[in-house]
Amino acid sequence: MSLVTAHNLTKTYRAGDIDVPAIKGVDFAIAPASFVAFVGPSGSGKSTLLNMLGCLDHPTSGTLKLLSTDIATLDRKAAARFRGEHIGFVFQDFNLIPVLTVFENVEYPLRMVLNWPAEKRRDQVLRLLAAVGMSDQADKRPDQISGGQKQRVAVARALVSKPKLVLADEPTANLDHDTAYRILELMKQMRDEFGTTFIFSTHDPKIMGEAEVTFSLEDGRLQNGGHRV
């Protein structure tokens, strides 16, 4: 049983009077607890695909199912709810909320999206902070920690609501080589610990080697059917 299935998926943007196809009929399936990379050069359609997988954008045609839900049909509110319950996000620029502490950033989805009770929230956040090795930085603000630490916090925030899927768009692009590898190791470790599927995009050939399944995108088309490393 696949976690994600895409069938004949297309996405076309309108730029003035011109239609610009970004994704041109792709089919793929991703199993639960996978560690998947969408790779390809800039403009190949990686981010567009990840946006559709994250219920942030609608396909122009085709079907896209996540957890047996056709996410292409979700309206704005339903999509937000679905994201909050089932999908975690890790961003290239970390995107932590600057006025919140590390603890509060990780706590945010449980508090503001899922409305968990305080005690349950606290236990889960402490567990995740310990898992990413940031327990001792819990009271710091994002501007008081390094880039690698920020991304660890971002990974913890993505996982805190126990999502089935974490999407990471170029998660290592703003990190140095060693830190990038450590973050990928952390993500794998989290996948092993929580059984969460990680899908990330990258155009860095060294990083893509860390994925267990790689989908190569070029000009909006998949070049392989999901190459298992």
Next chain:
Amino acid sequence: MFDILGIASRNLLRYRRRTALTLLLIVIGMVAVLLFIAVAGSFKAMMVGQITDSVLGHLQVHRKGYVASIDNLPLNLNMKPQMAAKVEEALEANPAVETWSPRVKFGGMFSNFAETTSIRVNGVDPAREAATTPLLPGRMVEGDKNGPLVGRGQIVIPQLLARGMKTKVGDTAVVVATNRDGSVNGKTFVVRGVLEGVTGPGGRDGYVHIDDARELLRMGEAEVSEYAVRLKDFSRLDQSSGQIKVALENASNKEGKPVLEVHTWAELSPFANLAKMIDLMTLFIKIMLISIVLVAVMNVMMMAVFERIREIGTIAAIGTPPSRILSLFLAEGLMLGLAGTLAGIVLSLAAIAGIKLWQPTFNFGQQQGLVMAPSIAAGDVLAIAALVVVVAVIASLQPAWKASRLDPIQALRHV
């Protein structure tokens, strides 16, 4: 809700200088409005109180047509005893009426045996007049303020007349008046006191005993020119006036038309227009406050949304419902409004207390050295506070709505 307010307050503190400037604008606006209301309101209340409690009473009852010719003090429009009795009966029966005072008003000549000048005189029942216009004895600048206002054979004269005629308490003077038949009569009085003038009709009248007035005017029967009425609750003036009008409607002439009319102080004194002007100015000042708060808060909130587009994209992407994003920004406007209101109230009350301690004086017409004693009702403070908070939230509505409707993808791409 607490979470939202907590995050909102942290976001406001994030841009301390901008938040402080916006708060300063709100505070200045609030202080200006509350001070204006306190000073103008107190001035209005003082002047209205002085006019009603020392001259006019809260309302007056006249024979129909009297007020239209009041400058002439027409003796032929006095109420006859039978009509006066009806008025007194109606006033006694009305529970809203605290007390009333009959007056015989006339114009005459005042002579100190060396000079002669014109004078307007009220013949009053001293006890009833003091109860109906309790501030009247307080206007006595010469003579004993205590004791009956005026006794038989005594006259209380206005200050300007006393000054111009060089007349003082204890002097003897003659008042000469023409009665309704055209015959002239004079009567000697001893000056009992000198009254400070006040703004408005009757503010520079003299006072004699009502029996002396009737004697001077050779009235065969106890006529009354007007009844000054004091109500138990001044705030119910219009309702009480209406009730008295209804009660007096049965007094009609042969054609069935009413022969009595009731006027509130506002219909008798030109100061009522000034009071209306003060109310209008207060309204404009409030509109200015609304504009200041609206522009200041809207500006700061629009900037907040613009600068935090990526952040909004992030929280939207991780599943924050649009309604909660809307609440987050509305809460910032609310916090701005609340903080500005609180600081504004504290500073305004401090300024009002400071002015009270300082006791600045001002002149109004002939009245010199009036002490400014601003005060503001809790209701006014709460109303302005509520206005500012509501306007602050309304001003945040458009930026907050925009934030909640942002497309997460576009927002995350924003540089």
